[in-house]
Amino acid sequence: MYRFPQMVRMVFKALVLLSASATIYAQNSEKALVTPESISPSPVNLENSVVKVFSTLRGPDPFKPWGKAAPQDITGSGVVIEGKRILTNAHVVGYASQVQVQTGQAGDKVSATVVAMSRGMDLAVLKLDDESFFDTHAPVARTSNLPMVRDAIFAYGYPTGGNSLSITKGIVSRIEFVNIHGPVEGLRIQIDAAINPGNSGGPAIAGDKMIGLAFAVALNAQNIGYIIPNEEIELFLRDISDGKYDGKPVMLDVVQTLENPAMREFLKLDKSVEGAIVHRPYQNNTASPLKEWDVITRIGDSAVDNQGMVKLNGNLRVRFQYRVQQLAMNGKVPLTVVRAGKSLNVQLPVYSGRPLLISDLKGEYPSYFIYGPIVFSRATSEFLSVISGNAAALNAYAYNASPLVTRRGDMPDANREELVVISSPFFPNKLVTGYSNRFGSVVYSINGTQVRSLKHLVSVLRDLKDELVVIHFDQRNGETMVLPRKAMLEQTESVLSDNGIRSQGSPDMMAVWNPAAK
Secondary structure, three states: OOEOOOOOOOOOOOOOOOEOOOOOOOOOOOOOOOOHHHOOOOOOOHHHHEEEEEEEEOOEOOOOOOOEOOOEEEEEEEEEEOOOEEEEOHHHHOOEEEEEEEOOOOOOOEEEEEEEEEOOOOEEEEEEOOHHHHHOOOOOOEOOOOOOOOOEEEEEEOOOOOOOOEEEEEEEEEEEEEEEEOOEEEEEEEEOOOOOOOOOOOEEEEOOEEEEEEEEEOOOOOOOEEEEEHHHHHHHHHHHHHOOOOOOOEOOOEEEOOOOHHHHHHHOOOOOOOOEEEEEOOOOOOOOOOOOOOEEEEEOOEEOOOOOEEEOOOOOEEEHHHHHHHHOEOOEEEEEEEEOOEEEEEEEEOEOOOOOOOOOOOOOOOOEEEEOOEEEEEOOOOOOHHHHOOHHHHHHHHHOOOHHHHOOOOOOOOOOOOOEEEOOOOOOOHHHOOOOOOOOOEEEEEOOEEOOOHHHHHHHHHHOOOOEEEEEEOOOOOOOEEEEHHHHHHHHHHHHHHOOOOOOEOHHHHHHHOHHHO
């Protein structure tokens, strides 16, 4: 996973590493699916179809949102697939300003372009500038069958430390349905073959066919690597067949297990009833097809057990939410529930992701606006790593009732579409003399007007006629700032010039500040 370099010393003296993240998800069940068996067979020389990927990454800097992080050169792996394309991991090429590929048999690097990406599934597709490359590098066939635990596999890739192709052998240790990244869940295959940095994006092979793509290694553990299975890859490739990525359908209702005997007695359930209890419906209103205390007994034709699991094959069991991506049609998935002792069939809406008050950057660069010596930006999950990465900071923000902590999982509403933060320490300026540095503070209001979003804040400052600007922050302790409006406007240009900043705000914010210039 790509990590941001060190950027700023925290108020609490914490240095943080950041992870770049991704996308909102939806389903389009009518897109054409490329059947793995229809792909041409694996080439005799499989090694010739596995490539080394070179990327120069320029990630965002949440603490200096007017710029980008320093360039970082990384390497990964990729595999040739049908359609004159290369499949790799999103984290290998996310925020890349330059991408090149090379095989172990060739000395020249070929420039590549990212044409599709899912950060949540950690998958990306590359096109090459010179497609003659594929005349001698054939696609690798993919099997449609999920491997079995203890099946032998080979991991192909270019781990750090050498230029030649590495092939390691192992077995399938475990298959699970887990959170991959953000709100996105998917199947994950655990293997014991050695996978190291640089292997990401390389194929895992069983027999003469690919079973999945390497994407991660367990931290602080030995001989534990993870593979994205072909089923997830096919969903991704089907999704992007129309030229854009929409995303996977997800069930947002919260459930719990039905294992405790007292719970069964409370619900007055017959011993024959097994399933998962609805703890909190996503649509918590009268129109919701699910109600609190419903017991989900089946998803489609698959029985749900008391641990909320369904059987796949043999002894393999995974969480029942796995079936959502297979069964969702027209934005709904069929469920059977027991409610007040009666069995009911319902059609549950599924979604492209859960909207959050504090979301991630979704592969974009942060929006910002500079007003005098103050930098305003959106609160994002990348910015929040300054808190989550440091226990002392987390404790201090929680004690101060900062919404960065207290509203971490909340959804937007009419009063708050997003949180606006002071994203950088104040630039040195006499206008903020006497105030403590408000870096990391959430803005509550400007001159009594509650701030709904960054765009709203910019529009309030734009239209303000008062002589003084009064900024209230959303926290238990601290201070309120009062600043001279005209002096703030006059000082902005010198602040930009002194600090080598080209624009007072990101393009979306400047369109609000100067609407006539649009």
